[in-house]
Amino acid sequence: MPKLGMEPIRKEALVKATIFEIGRTGSLDVTVSQIAKRAGMSSALAHHYFGSKEDMFLAAMRHILTLYGAEVRGALAAAEGDEGRVKAILRASFSPGNFRREAVGAWLNFWVLAQSVPQARRLLAIYQGRLKSNLTAALRPLAGDRAPEIAASLGAMIDGLYLREVLKSGPPDGAAAVSLALRHLDAELQRGI
Amino acid sequence: MPKLGMEPIRKEALVKATIFEIGRTGSLDVTVSQIAKRAGMSSALAHHYFGSKEDMFLAAMRHILTLYGAEVRGALAAAEGDEGRVKAILRASFSPGNFRREAVGAWLNFWVLAQSVPQARRLLAIYQGRLKSNLTAALRPLAGDRAPEIAASLGAMIDGLYLREVLKSGPPDGAAAVSLALRHLDAELQRGI
DNA sequence: TTTTTTGTTGATTGACGAGTCAATAAACTT
């Protein structure tokens, strides 16, 4: 009963299943069979659509980063005022969509992957670059020359807060993370005056 | 030619080799044979001293955290003045001993391990707890009631800076990391006045 | 000196998992 045009559907299911399974087990030691099963197909089919397990991982990474990028763009478009733009980026970073257990768990594992897979490293570098340039641009009107430095420290803090979320028990608390980051921002901005 | 009293020597060699190999490959997918070879013995002997691979990983984690703890204590003992104590913690965190490629790479992988191995999670929780209480105590005279919050954000930033170090190419730059963290501290402190 | 404890390894076991293949079937093309 082969319906045609399955490829994109299967691929999307596999990507989501990959993220879910990595997040669930908290590690990259996830078998292709597990992923395929979760996505409702045989492991052979998974290999048919993605050449290798690594390809699946990379597609999953791209998916997460794409979602994040879209959310940031959306938030920026809706933001008003200079400070509003910075806050928008922060809120997007800790929105329920991105800041949920599986996604954060998967994200940490992708970071590990970046240590040994150049392609993964490139993807993360792109994420970091975009985050930094978004932050810097938003901060420029507020902090002038100090924008790049503040962007660097805010970026590090965002990643650090993600990292800490991994160890916490209980549900994720994006609001607390945002307010911690905002505190820092306020402190930095006030100093300039 | 069995000299007696080998156990502690072998164990230490294995722990160091474990950290080195995890840092080198950037992943926990390190075979016991690799570790044993690096430590100059057979894999069977590694299993003889540590029951399992997981035990080796946990011992390696303990070793890293112990070193870090010792360095912080030493720096605190030598520090002068309230602000000096905070700076001492920061400097210890980014000292060449802790802030070097393999150690940082291993540390990130241990964070991943903590997601699936409760014992590893406990160890990291202890690290976070100590870091937070050290920072809070040092900040109390400077920031009063706001000490806990500042400690939380400084802690997140420290971890975030570690995380970023993993992706950077080129040699580690602890000084830059320290100065970024210090900027943040200054901004927070100045606000209170 | 016999026995026990400690150190050490090559060889083996047993499990698991990525990737391939052959086969089957339904749709589309000519």
Place this chain on the structure above:
DNA sequence: AAGTTTATTGACTCGTCAATCAACAAAAAA
């Protein structure tokens, strides 16, 4: 209708690796 492309899977190959075992050697204890 014959041929081609797309979808799909069960079975299989081949490699890897954690963990165990059997055996040997030397020191210490009895």
